[in-house]
Amino acid sequence: MHYHISVSDPQSRLLEITYNIPEISSDFIEVQLPAWRPGRYEIQNFAKNIQFIEAISEGNQKVPLHKVTKDRWRVGTAGLSEVSIRYTYYANIQNAGSSYIDSELWYLNFINFCMYTEGRIQEPYTIRLDLPEGYQIACGLPSSGLNTLSARDFYQLVDSPLLASQSLQKCEYHVRGVHFKIWMHGNLKPNWRRIERDFRRFSREQIAMMQEFPEKDYHFLNLILPTAFYHGVEHQNSTMIVLGPDDEGEGLYADLLGVSSHELFHTWNIIRIRPKELLPYDFTKENYFRTCFVAEGCTTYYGDLFLKRAGVFSHDTYIKELQVYMKRHFETAAYATQSLADSSFDLWLDGYEKGIPNRKVSVYHKGALAALILDLYLRKKTNHAHSLDDVMRLLWVRFGKPFIGYTLEDYIQIVEEVAGESLEWYWHDCIFTAEPLENRLNEALAFVGLQMSTFSNGNIQLNVLDDFKAKLQRDKWLSTSQVLSIEEEEE
Template sequence: MHYNVSVSDPQSHLLLITYTIPEINDDYIEIQLPSWRPGRYEIQNFAKNIQFIEAISADQQKLSIHKVTKDRWRVGTAGEKEVQIRYAYYAISQNAGTSYVDEELWYLNFINFCMYTEGRISEPYTIHLELPEGYQIACGLPSTGNVLSAKDFYQLVDSPLLASQSLQKCEYVVRGVQFKIWMHGNLRPNWRRIERDFRRFSREQIATMGEFPETDYHFLNLILPTAFYHGVEHHNSTMIVLGPDDEGEGLYADLLGVSSHELFHAWNIIRIRPKEMLPYDFTKENYFRTCFVAEGCTTYYGDVFLKRAGVFTDETYIKELQVYMKRHFENSAHATQSLADSSFDLWLDGYEKGIPNRKVSVYHKGALVALILDLFLRKKSNHAQSLDDVMRLLWVRFGKPFVGYTLEDYISSVEEVAGETLEWYWNDCIFTSEPLEFRLNEALAFVGLQMSTFSNGNIQLNVLDDFKAKLQRDKWLATVQVLSLEEEEE
């Protein structure tokens, strides 16, 4: 399979695409544009951005093509062994899951506009980009010049791309893994500071999980002049869109937070994936009840790793912890849905505010129940067991062999680490809409923290003046050291 992508008029924001399908042996084929994208569990309707589409034979004769669903087409081959599908896609949006082209930037999410032929989704792809002269490419796919290669459609559409003359980057290596940080935008990055902090949290994550799933990893950053915060995980990369580009401490804090979060996704969801989504079915919703694991645990760990790595101070970490406490309790403390049901309903309205008191956030409540579980395991075992052990167990059993886990697999893994059944946890935190205050403060007391609620609905996280509790807090947030900082930086 082969794609050619060009832009004849950057001001039009139109991608001109030719999809070549060889070795055809049928009277007709069906081609499918994805209905959604990994990392965003809602129907996206990318087909609405296709301006025109046609099918052409090898001798440039038009073939019949018509829609059979909103994003699927049937092509009559007329006996041809090779068919080209030519179409234009409107690339005008800039968030972490869209595509955009203008006079100085190509930002491509192939999931938006690349199709696959039914029955041939696992075949390899090459992509030729007719880029302007002098453009650099930032992408997780292997490339030779302006030609990219993907082993199958899944890898292709899980590998976003930035291309421009003005890309900036720095590189570092942790335990043999090559990391690249790419930036596009109106800013002058403090690369020394960025490399130091990224190296630290990368090292901490790899030390905790024992190994990294890939040999290389790319942080792709699009920095906008307007306020923005969005990141999406991918096969061996993440696409991050942030703003405004004032280079202030707020922008840097956002960069650290979203980058640490997205890096942990390299294990949790990219490889440790719910069985219902293995493989992805791009034609419809892939319902699953464990997004509180995929996003909640990742949200929790994103900030924990920054603290363990020494990038965050105690005060900064506690401030971040209070942020998702406030977001949960001030927005959805009285929601009627359980966390598991809200995971399932992501496909319905998970990224919108929705009606009052119905759903909870798999990110915010999911992070809080991950915190409760981590502190329970640590208290029970005097820190000999923790949520780290659960994540490593999921990696070894389901992520590394890439076989997918069920909700029951997650429950049994947690209880195996705990050494007991945890009916209270599943009932109070996961499967009902029971208020979370009691269980949360019960867990926080172990490390000298307490959440207070006020009559006006405000939330405050207090640090208790307790020497023993502080010792437990230090153990909870202690660095997992495999290599010293000096050894790693050499």
């Protein structure tokens, strides 16, 4: 399969795309444009951005083409061994899952506009880009020539966003044999020394905890806007992050650290440790699953925890971040009627919208608090001999590394194996019912000398108790998990 992408008029925001399909041996084929993208579990109907489409033969003759669904086309190919689909796609949105072009930047998420041929989704792809002279490419896909990329199959292609510009900025570092690249586009002058130091620290901490990294290289792709924005999306060996405003203040840097650590942990948790219902992705419809509280809740919990363990966050900074999750849950959804598991399933319904009052909970915020409760319970029961770290490593070894997908029952079994007991109270109170979380949360927090207070006006405050024994437990909980050699420390 081969894609050719060009832009004749950047101000039109139109990508001009040719999709060449060789080795045809049937009277018709069907081509499908994805209806959604990984990392955002809602139907997005990218086909609405296709302005023009046609099919042509090798002799440049028009070939019969008609829609059979909102995002699938049937192409008449009797007597033909190769056809090309030519179309234009409107690329004018700047979030972490979209595509955008102007006179200075190509920002492409191939999932938005690339089609696959039914029955041939696992074939390799080549992508040729007619980029302006002097453009540099930032992308997780390997290069196979000048402005040419290759993907082993459609799944890799659409899990590899791209930035291309003359003004890309970059720094690189290595941790435990993994080559990391941080790319920036925007009106700012990054403090690369500080960024490299802090990124190296949390990258090293994550790899030390999980004991290996799934990829040989990894790309942090950052689009920095002049206006306020916060969005990140995980990918196979990269993350796409859109932040703003570009005032280079501490707020922007804190956001960069938080979202980058979160997205890096997704390289294990959802990219490889993936719910069975999402393996493989079906891009034509909803892929319902009830474990997004694991995929997003545990990742949200660990994102900031890794920054504390790595010494990037102080104790006070980490406690403030914990309070943020608590406020977002308790001040908006403390008495919601849906459980975490049901809200995971209903992401496809309205998971990314505000929704009606007191119906759903956030798999990110309540999911992170449920992960916190479980982690502290396991630590208290075993005097820190076991924790949620063990759960994540077992998920990786048994389901992520062999890439076979886990079920909700698999997650329950691993958690209870680490606990050495049934945890019916946890599943009932935290995961499968709408039981208010405050009592369970404060039981867990007491172990490490913290207490959440709820005021009559609805405000939430996290207090640090002056208890020496609890402080020792808190220090063990937040301490580094990495064991470094002298060479790694110097690296």
